[in-house]
Amino acid sequence: MQDDSHSQTLADILSSRCTTKAMDERPWPIPQPDPKLIEQILSAAQEAPFHKPAARELRKQGLPGIQPWRCYTLDAKQCRTLRQHLIDTGDTTKIPKLLAVADYLIQVTWLPNPSTEPSSELFDPSIQNMEHIAAASAAIQNMLLRATSLDIPNYWSSGGALRTPEIFTLLSIPESEILLGSLLFFPKDLDGADVKGGSLRPSRSLKEDWSRPVRLRP
Numbered sequence: 001m002q003d004d005s006h007s008q009t010l011a012d013i014l015s016s017r018c019t020t021k022a023m024d025e026r027p028w029p030i031p032q033p034d035p036k037l038i039e040q041i042l043s044a045a046q047e048a049p050f051h052k053p054a055a056r057e058l059r060k061q062g063l064p065g066i067q068p069w070r071c072y073t074l075d076a077k078q079c080r081t082l083r084q085h086l087i088d089t090g091d092t093t094k095i096p097k098l099l100a101v102a103d104y105l106i107q108v109t110w111l112p113n114p115s116t117e118p119s120s121e122l123f124d125p126s127i128q129n130m131e132h133i134a135a136a137s138a139a140i141q142n143m144l145l146r147a148t149s150l151d152i153p154n155y156w157s158s159g160g161a162l163r164t165p166e167i168f169t170l171l172s173i174p175e176s177e178i179l180l181g182s183l184l185f186f187p188k189d190l191d192g193a194d195v196k197g198g199s200l201r202p203s204r205s206l207k208e209d210w211s212r213p214v215r216l217r218p
């Protein structure tokens with residue numbers, strides 16, 4: 001059991017996590033890579049809960065870990081190269097603008113169990129797949145919270161232009177994996193960037209509107 005100050009620290013980190021989307025048309029100077037930072041963020045994912053191992057076949061095709069998520073990290077230099085690639089291939093979305101500022105991008109995928117029958121669906125609607133996504137989401141949230149604790153502005157994007165098979169091939173990500181989030185980590189000093197928050201943040205419902213006590217009849 002932790003003391004009150006420990007608990008308060010966690011409460012403070014939880015309440016200060018927020019989406020920060022930092023963008024610029026022009027690429028920002030590339031800072032020295034900070035391997036300790038990425039190590040701290042990945043270590044947070046390492047602590048996330050997961051219920052079932054990823055399918056054995058998939059573990060043979062790519063990285064071998066049993067967790068049902070994978071993280072592919074790009075430092076600022078790689079972000080700028082990826083930005084230029086997107087611009088050169090006609091991308092006019094906000095992704096190149098985010099990659100112009102980001103110190104790190106982590107492409108987080110999850111590993112759906114291979115379908116037993118031919119299917120045109122992205123993945124089978126099984127409980128195990130649901131739990132794989134849940135576990136990968138817990139890993140993402142751990143990373144966002146760790147970044148928040150280090151005062152690193154961060155953003156969980158669905159990926160947009162970073163979801164395509166071409167980008168998977170470019171980053172050598174197995175096509176059997178599904179992108180769950182493109183996590184962007186920005187410099188602490190965002191002076192000069194176009195900064196936006198999460199669009200739904202101001203309209204969050206109160207917990208009374210999404211939770212209730214359950215009372216069973218005696």
Ligand SMILES: Cc1cc2nc3c(=O)[nH]c(=O)nc-3n(C[C@H](O)[C@H](O)[C@H](O)COP(=O)(O)O)c2cc1C
Nearest residue numbers: 017018019020156157158159160197198199200201
């Ligand atoms: C699974 C997931 C995907 C998201 N994808 C996007 C996205 O593609 N673009 C975006 O602007 N925000 C995205 N967000 C961030 C949400 O917009 C944001 O969390 C929400 O507006 C609440 O703001 P807050 O994170 O500051 O509390 C995503 C969040 C989650 C959980």
